[in-house]
Amino acid sequence: MLNEIEDILQQALQAVDAAEDLKALDEVRVRFTGRRSRLRRILGGIGDLPGDQRPSVGQAAGKAQRRIAEALEGRRLALERAAESEAAIDFTLPGRPQRRGHTHPLSATADELVDALRQMGFTVADGPEVEDEHHNFDALNTPADHPARDEQDTFYLTDGRLLRTHTSTVQIRVMERQPPPVRVLSVGRCYRKESVDATHHMVFHQIEGLYVDRGVSMAELKGTLTALGRRVLGGDTRIRFRPHFFPFTEPSVEYDFSCTLCGGRGNSDGGRCRVCRGTGWIEIGGAGMVDPEVFAAVGYDAEKYTGFAFGFGIERVAMIRHGIDDIRLFLESDLRFTRQFGSG
Ligand code: PHE
Numbered sequence: 493m494l495n496e497i498e499d500i501l502q503q504a505l506q507a508v509d510a511a512e513d514l515k516a517l518d519e520v521r522v523r524f525t526g527r528r529s530r531l532r533r534i535l536g537g538i539g540d541l542p543g544d545q546r547p548s549v550g551q552a553a554g555k556a557q558r559r560i561a562e563a564l565e566g567r568r569l570a571l572e573r574a575a576e577s578e579a580a581i582d583f584t585l586p587g588r589p590q591r592r593g594h595t596h597p598l599s600a601t602a603d604e605l606v607d608a609l610r611q612m613g614f615t616v617a618d619g620p621e622v623e624d625e626h627h628n629f630d631a632l633n634t635p636a637d638h639p640a641r642d643e644q645d646t647f648y649l650t651d652g653r654l655l656r657t658h659t660s661t662v663q664i665r666v667m668e669r670q671p672p673p674v675r676v677l678s679v680g681r682c683y684r685k686e687s688v689d690a691t692h693h694m695v696f697h698q699i700e701g702l703y704v705d706r707g708v709s710m711a712e713l714k715g716t717l718t719a720l721g722r723r724v725l726g727g728d729t730r731i732r733f734r735p736h737f738f739p740f741t742e743p744s745v746e747y748d749f750s751c752t753l754c755g756g757r758g759n760s761d762g763g764r765c766r767v768c769r770g771t772g773w774i775e776i777g778g779a780g781m782v783d784p785e786v787f788a789a790v791g792y793d794a795e796k797y798t799g800f801a802f803g804f805g806i807e808r809v810a811m812i813r814h815g816i817d818d819i820r821l822f823l824e825s826d827l828r829f830t831r832q833f834g835s836g
Contacts, residue, residue, distance in 0.1 A: 494549065496530075497531070497552045500556060501559060505560070505563050507523070508520055508560070508564055508567045509563075513571060514572070524560055531556060531560075534549070538553070595833075597830065598697060598806055598822050600810075601724075601806055601810040602679060602806050605724055605806070606699065608720050612719065614676060614677045616679060618662065619678060619680075623653065623661050624653050627664045627665060628656050629641055631664045631790065632789075633740050640657070645657070647684075647685060657682055659678035659682060659700045660678070660740060660801070662678030662680075664789070672704045672705055672797045673704060674703065675702070675705075679699050681695060681696075682695075684696075690820070693823065697805065698804065700804075702782070702799060704792065705799070710800065713781070713802065716802075718730075718731045724813070725752050729750055731749055734746045734748070740780075740782065740783050741779070741782060743781060745779050747776055748776060751773060754768060754772065757772060767815075774812055780800070781798060781800055781801075782799040787799075
């Protein structure tokens with residue numbers, strides 16, 4: 493009886509190996525382990541055997557049954573895998589397109605602005621986003637009782653440091669490090685406690701420029717910004733200055749570029765222009781002549797040197813250029829948004 497079981501096992505294992513496809517394998521399974529198979533008959537008849545044979549026959553038959561089941565399963569997996577890899581080398585199937593990454597619209601806008609300013613002689617300087625009050629406020633002539641220092645507007649860390657509210661901090665660091673002339677850009681992330689809506693975010697990006705030398709004038713500021721506007725918004729772009737106040741510049745202005753959509757006429761498509769809301773102008777940022785107090789803070793001689801500074805939000809320029817109406821889109825990393833700005 494034990495020999496017969498061994499015989500069945502060997503035959504079954506051979507048959508499993510020889511099965512060429514899943515259908516053949518299933519026939520093997522039925523033949524060797526099905527209800528009418530020899531093995532099942534032996535198992536069913538164990539009760540009729542003399543008592544001393546029952547344990548050994550039962551054990552051998554059970555073991556044979558398990559080994560056949562394992563072999564069947566192994567063979568089934570192998571056949572399935574083979575079928576899959578055969579399908580995988582079907583060269584007639586269409587390829588799977590690989591998406592190429594591309595520059596984020598904000599980075600692309602920043603790169604273009606920085607490139608334009610580089611050609612005018614500016615270099616880029618870097619500085620920390622976690623700043624101290626000295627670089628963010630004091631050295632910029634923003635005294636301790638100034639409303640901008642309010643905890644309502646600025647994110648303070650528990651150790652008294654803060655998240656920079658503008659990139660002017662970098663300009664202070666550069667002036668502390670080197671004597672004039674200075675022609676430098678600071679580019680990067682800024683933080684303010686804004687309630688977030690379609691045009692405000694507590695995280696945004698700025699580009700600021702600083703030019704200090706003998707005899708630097710407001711006319712040069714206007715010329716620089718005009719050239720920048722024409723490079724990135726179009727050759728007919730005009731600029732206007734409006735009087736304003738910043739603690740770190742005197743005189744200070746806010747500047748607008750003529751509207752890119754209506755060309756400054758205030759109406760387009762027969763109605764009020766939706767980009768400039770009919771005014772013909774788009775607000776861009778702030779600028780002015782560096783306040784002598786700032787020069788004093790960094791040890792520059794305000795009798796010898798003058799300088800201009802300007803700043804603006806990169807989001808704002810990108811929104812105007814691409815007709816984006818919600819600033820929140822820039823930070824959401826929604827691929828349906830960012831993919832619209834690449835070629836891939
Ligand atoms: N630092 C100012 C701001 O963040 C912008 C500015 C820069 C204004 C330089 C004037 C001169 O609002």
